[in-house]
Amino acid sequence: MTISNKQMTKEMIEKTVTSLSREDVIGNKVITSKWEPKLQYAWDNGPAIGRYLAELKNGKLIAKKCRKCNRIMIPPRMFCELCWRPTDEWVYVKDSGTVNTFVISHVDWKAGRLDIKGGVRPFTPAVIEIDGASEGMGILHMIDEIDPQKIKIGMKVKAIWKKPAEREGAITDILYFKPR
Amino acid sequence: MVKRVAIVGVGTTGFRATTPDVSYRELTYEAATKAYLNAGIEPKDVGAFVSTAEDFTEGYSIADEYSPDQLGAVLKPIHTVPGDFIQSLANAYMIIQSGFCDIAVVQGLSKASNMLTKSDMITFATCPFTWRPLKESHHAIAAMEMNRFLQSSGNTREQCAKVVVKNRRNALNNPRAVHGTNLSLDDVLHSEIVSHPLGRLDIAQYADGAVVCVLASEEKVQSLKGEPIWIKGIGWATETSALESRTWDEAVYLKVASQMAYKMAGIRSPRKEIDFAEINDEYSYKELQHLEALGIFAKGESGKSVEAGLTEITGEFPVNASGGNLGCGATLELDGGHKVIEIVLQLRGQAGTNQLKNARTGLAASWRGVPTTTGAVAILAKE
Structure with a gap:
């Protein structure tokens, strides 16, 4: 006979299950095995992402066009994944755009809770369709300088950049986007 | 009756010590372009794709998700084998055998040069309880x-x-x-x-490189230009x-x-x-x-x-x-x-x-x- 979870009484659980506490583990009351892996990579950017990052350092956003489907794609790519052909010219696009979607997040990127009640600003990542790129072509970034509750889909935004000397050829060379 | 299945197209970048000029995307795209040309097909002709990837060597969790674009496999049936390329080949062979489709593609990639701590990664593959504490090379x-x-x-x-x-x-x-x-x-x-x-x-x-193979059923082989290898x-x-x-x-x-x-x-x-x-x-x-x-x-x-x-x-x-x-x-x-x-x-x-x-x-x-x-x-x- 099997017993469903609903049928298990508190008493039955206490008699049959012993859960480990954090103290049991940290205090070495139970035998544990630990290992910190050392995993380091240096990914080759390739010509598309390589140029994209180099242009970010210049304070510019660059895309690449496929003449067959006429899409102007950002981040740029060397081939069009839909037409299955090499892409054509490089196209500078604007550092402004439109919010496609966004979120007001009460947890950080590690899913740790932010102290919102204590005054910490929620994280407000967004997908921003870039002006000059094709519809639906956007980049993932952050929205700031606005009350999170006032962010709207369709809102026009523009990039706020790091100072030129501080840029390193990374997506974080843009600090965030703000309403324009 | 067991269907005969052939490799009708192959493409590779060859093998190089490092490939700093291309990302894994362009590396695979080159091999795939060669393989499709070799077989005389386009990605739209392919019924299923099998990629080969192990997260720890790619340096991405769920590396599978990064497979479709460079194979022309966006919104097509695709799955990843975290094993050897020949195991992927076996998967594609069985997909055709099953009658699911007549053309299947197998992809494999090495960006070994991007792994800075190879020995640590291999050590991480050993049993954490009984061998790893002994720190054997x-x-x-x-x-x-x-x-x-x-x-x-x-x-x-x-x-x-x-x-x-x-x-x-x-x-x-x-x-x-x-x-x-x-x-x-x-x-x-x-x-x-x-x-x-x-x-x-x-x-x-170690070496970097990519290989793509196109497989087809015997019925399909007749209409393709690639020379079949069974x-x-x-x-x-x-x-x-x-x-x-x-x-x-x-x-x-x-x-x-x-x-x-x-x-x-x-x-x-x-x-x-x-x-x-x-x-x-x-x-x-x-x-x-x-x-x-x-x-x-x-x-x-x-x-x-x-x-x-x-x-x-x-x-x-x-x-x-x-x-x-x-x-x-x-x-x-x-x-x-x-x-x-x-x-x-x-x-x-x-x-x-x-x-x-x-x-x-x-x-x-x-x-x-x-x-x-x-x-x-x-x-x-x-x-």
């Missing part, structure tokens, strides 16, 4: 196997060194190979000891993971995998019915150990056969005419892909300077490297 694990294999088979370290000389020399004439060089037996025997009896030159260096047999196996009780003197995983492939192909006497082989030689002794596991040579006979020149390009049973892993590089999950493409090129008469005479049936055999006991075999033929 992966080369030491291989050397323990080499010791046991040489002792039980009667093969010698000198014969292993001959494998290195042969394979790295073969690589000199293979435009896809990166580690070709002309060594003397003495050079190999006196290279600095890594884990005795393994010296530095007994160990294959998959006659395929097999794969993994022995216990326990280092403490695995078979150390022979590569039993490859023995079992090859028996599965021979049975499927109806092969009773592999040495007579197969003309040549491309087999894993990530460590020099592995070529000998694998040859014996495959039943090409009897126990203790592989070393003598290599010494006698039987496995040379001009020999009776050429082994690793491409240069093998010692000459082309160790390519992680791509290992079987390197073997398969070299076999296909040989069978089509497109192997260039290293072209073998009378290549009708070839055998590809891969190994997933230390600490695994996984091997896979594919038997490919012109007819």
Whole structure:
């Protein structure tokens, strides 16, 4: 006979299950095995992402066009994944755009809770369709300088950049986007 | 009735020590473009895709998700095998056999040069309870196997060194190979000891590269322009993971995998019915150990056969005419892909300077490297 979870009484659980506490583990009351892996990579950017990052350092956003489907794609790519052909010219696009979607997040990127009640600003990542790129072509970034509750889909935004000397050829060379 | 399945298109970037000019995307795109052109297809003709990727070597979690774009597989059926390329080939073979589709694509990739802490990554593959705390080098694990294999088979370290000389020399004439060089037996025997009896030159260096194969059912082959190379047999196996009780003197995983492939192909006497082989030689002794596991040579006979020149390009049973892993590089999950493409090129008469005479049936055999006991075999033929 099997017993469903609903049928298990508190008493039955206490008699049959012993859960480990954090103290049991940290205090070495139970035998544990630990290992910190050392995993380091240096990914080759390739010509598309390589140029994209180099242009970010210049304070510019660059895309690449496929003449067959006429899409102007950002981040740029060397081939069009839909037409299955090499892409054509490089196209500078604007550092402004439109919010496609966004979120007001009460947890950080590690899913740790932010102290919102204590005054910490929620994280407000967004997908921003870039002006000059094709519809639906956007980049993932952050929205700031606005009350999170006032962010709207369709809102026009523009990039706020790091100072030129501080840029390193990374997506974080843009600090965030703000309403324009 | 069992359907016949052929490889109708192959494409590769070749193998290079580093590939700083391209990301994995462009690397795969090049191999895929070549393979589709070779088969005379476009991605829209493909019913299913199988990619080969292991997260820890790619450096991405759920690396599968990064596979579709560069294969033209966006919004198409695709799945990833976190194993060897030949296991992916087996997946695609079965997809066609099942009647799901008539054309399937297999992809494999190595960006080994992007892994900065390779030894740590391999150590991370060992059992965290019983081996990892002992901090053994992966080369030491291989050397323990080499010791046991040489002792039980009667093969010698000198014969292993001959494998290195042969394979790295073969690589000199293979435009896809990166580690070709002309060594003397003495050079190999006196290279600095890594884990005795393994010296530095007994160990294959890594390489980057990509391979894509297009597979088709017999009915479909007729209408495609690619010259078909038939998959006659395929097999794969993994022995216990326990280092403490695995078979150390022979590569039993490859023995079992090859028996599965021979049975499927109806092969009773592999040495007579197969003309040549491309087999894993990530460590020099592995070529000998694998040859014996495959039943090409009897126990203790592989070393003598290599010494006698039987496995040379001009020999009776050429082994690793491409240069093998010692000459082309160790390519992680791509290992079987390197073997398969070299076999296909040989069978089509497109192997260039290293072209073998009378290549009708070839055998590809891969190994997933230390600490695994996984091997896979594919038997490919012109007819």
